[in-house]
Amino acid sequence: QVQLVESGGGSVQAGGSLRLSCAASGRTVSSYTMGWFRQAPGKEREFVAAISRKGDTTIYADSVKDRFTISRDNAKNTVYMKMNSLQSEDTAVYYCAGRSWVAGISRTGSEYDYWGQGTQVTVSS
Numbered sequence: 820q821v822q823l824v825e826s827g828g829g830s831v832q833a834g835g836s837l838r839l840s841c842a843a844s845g846r847t848v849s850s851y852t853m854g855w856f857r858q859a860p861g862k863e864r865e866f867v868a869a870i871s872r873k874g875d876t877t878i879y880a881d882s883v884k885d886r887f888t889i890s891r892d893n894a895k896n897t898v899y900m901k902m903n904s905l906q907s908e909d910t911a912v913y914y915c916a917g918r919s920w921v922a923g924i925s926r927t928g929s930e931y932d933y934w935g936q937g938t939q940v941t942v943s944s
Contacts, residue, residue, distance in 0.1 A: 821846040821933050828938030841898040841915030849893040851917035852924050855900050859911040872920035905942045912937040
């Protein structure tokens with residue numbers, strides 16, 4: 820079983836950037852396809868991005884494509900998400916999640932088995 824801890828959230832003005840990190844412990848993160856999801860107040864959790872275990876495949880929500888970049892460093896047991904050109908609509912709690920690499924990459928939150936506690940991102944306009 821893997822434990823996931825997010826960091827890097829904070830408050831930023833519109834147009835700014837942040838980089839989120841998701842550190843894994845308990846098992847090597849290279850065993851997992853990893854994803855980022857977010858949940859804004861009063862809204863359902865939504866998919867943001869996902870990356871295959873080797874990092875050779877990435878997928879994004881249309882709302883963040885060309886602004887956000889997901890990456891991973893398996894040697895550091897860490898997954899990242901660089902967020903550029905942040906907008907007020909990006910304000911949410913961001914969660915990283917993992918699922919067995921055997922199951923493949925997915926946009927569906929219910930298909931992920933492991934979740935972090937979340938990190939708050941607040942974008943002011």
